[in-house]
Amino acid sequence: MTALFPTYKRFNLIVEQASGTTVEDTDGQSYLDFGAGIGVCSLGHRHPAVQEKLETQLNAYWHVSNLYHNPIQEKVADLLTRYSTGDQVFFCSSGTEANEAAIKLARKATGKHKIISFNQSFHGRTFGTMGATGQEKIHTGFGPMLETFQYVPFNDSDALKQAVDGETAAVMLEMIQGEGGINIADYDFIQQLADVCRKNHVLIIVDEVQTGIGRTGKPFAYQHYGISPDIITSAKGLADGVPVGAMIATEALRDSFGPGSHGATFGGNPLAMAAAEAVLEHAFRENFLQEVTEKGHYLMEQLNKAIGQLPVVSSIRGKGLMIGIDCNRNVSYLVESLIEKGLLVLSAGPHTIRLLPPLIVSREEIDLAVDLLHDVLTDEKAPIS
Incomplete structure (x- = not known):
């Protein structure tokens, strides 16, 4: 047993x-x-460059509070913002946590509560991210989901336009729905989505937990579509198997996540950052x-x-x-x-x-x-x- x-x-x-x-x-x-730990071991198992960085960090320190400066966090944040449309990074320990942070940031920054996501999406298993997930099987047995999420059909521009209203804080999506069946976003749909969000002052959250860090041949999958998200989330392949998550956002949202607004005890852990630095230096070439x-x-x-x-x-x-x-x-x-x-x-x-x-x-x-x-x-x- x-x-x-x-x-x-x-x-x-x-x-x-x-x-x-x-x-x-x-x-x-x-x-x-050909599963790579569900897309996690982006550079394969025990990549020499990642292992070398980890061993060096092991001989320095493993953990300190986020109340102190951690220079390696700055290095990884710089790489993530240099290769994305973001300017600020919040580190956590998983994709679920990154998406939870994105939901909180969007609501706090806009003062609005409604977030639109898509049928067959997957964004995590906390109560917030489970609510953002458009799959009934993920909800079953847990009672009512948060009422602030609305699901619309993927790649359906008309349904999206009808759903956006004055209470919509953000639209949250994957460019390729991984858990939902490898459903790829249509180029024209994404262009219309970006246009609708811009005209209605609605934030765009792109969940790159599975699609990011070179998986699709770009640093992030949204870059195939020529759009500029307000918030990007990353995890899985970011540290080649060491638990990590990151939320990347634009400068305009910086002040909404001031001291005390959010946190993660293990976020930006030095070992995770060492692995992430090695991955990004390799994978973003x-x-x-x-x-x-x-x-x-x-x-x-x-x-x-x-x-x-x-x-x-x-x-x-x-x-x-x-x-x-x-x-x-x-x-x-x-x-x-x-x-x-x-x-x-x-x-x-x-x-x-x-x-x-x-x-x-x-x-x-x-x-x-x-x-x-x-x-x-x-x-x-x-x-x-």
């Missing part, structure tokens, strides 16, 4: 160690990791982002060639190294079968296989993953449900 709450449906895999794009279990079996873009194109091409015409596959979509494979059956069996074959993948809803390989993945590893996907997806034993 485990002493852990059964909050996770775990696969039959016990991890012993991991390095680069490979995970090894306690039986010595190796797995090619122009040639590295170009490689991510090229490998993303290559992965899509190989997937379409190998499995695009299979009866089980409905569609393949994505951007950069964030790919969804829609299937005409429940994918839980397929995910388990892929693990047995030696490939770790994720699901995004009941019918979508989600691929989030480390950004350092090689073309040879992409070829291997595609071969394994082909083997499993051509298995007629997979049940339709």
Whole structure:
């Protein structure tokens, strides 16, 4: 009997160690990791540059209060603002916390309470971010959600325009809905969203927890759309596996988060900052982002060639190294079968296989993953449900 709450449906895999794009279990079996800890290990497991920074920081100090100056926080905040439209950064320990901070900041800065988000969105599991999430399964069992959130269909400009009113503080969205099924925002929809928000003095919050830090071939996914969000949230790939979150906002919102307005005991922890500094110095390099873009194109091409015409596959979509494979059956069996074959993948809803390989993945590893996907997806034993 485990002493852990059964909050996770775990696969039959016990991890012993991991390095680069490979995970090894306690039986010595190796797995090619195309889940990367749900998009967290952006530079792979135990990247040398990240490990070196962590070891250096371990020999300096592990934690001090945010009541004192921490120079490494300034370095990471500078990198995040240099490569985004933001000017100020608040550090916390997770994507949920970053989104919670964004919700609080938007309400406090505008003096308005309503926030519009989208069906099939996912923004976290605190009561505030759960309320922002447009998925009924996330709400079930917890009673009434906060009444200040309104959900509209994704990519529906008319529905958005009808929802915005004088009490709307912000519109909150993912450029690619990760947990909701790898649903990609239409370019024209985002342009209209930005126009509606500007005309109605409504803030734009872009949740980049899963899409940011080079995942789509840009520092942040919103940069594919040419817009300037007021608030950006980041976590997952920001520190290559060390818990961290960040909310990035424009200078105009600075005074709304003064002393005492918000806080996080572990926010900006020196170890997390050391890892984040190493990641950003590596992942935001122009040639590295170009490689991510090229490998993303290559992965899509190989997937379409190998499995695009299979009866089980409905569609393949994505951007950069964030790919969804829609299937005409429940994918839980397929995910388990892929693990047995030696490939770790994720699901995004009941019918979508989600691929989030480390950004350092090689073309040879992409070829291997595609071969394994082909083997499993051509298995007629997979049940339709």
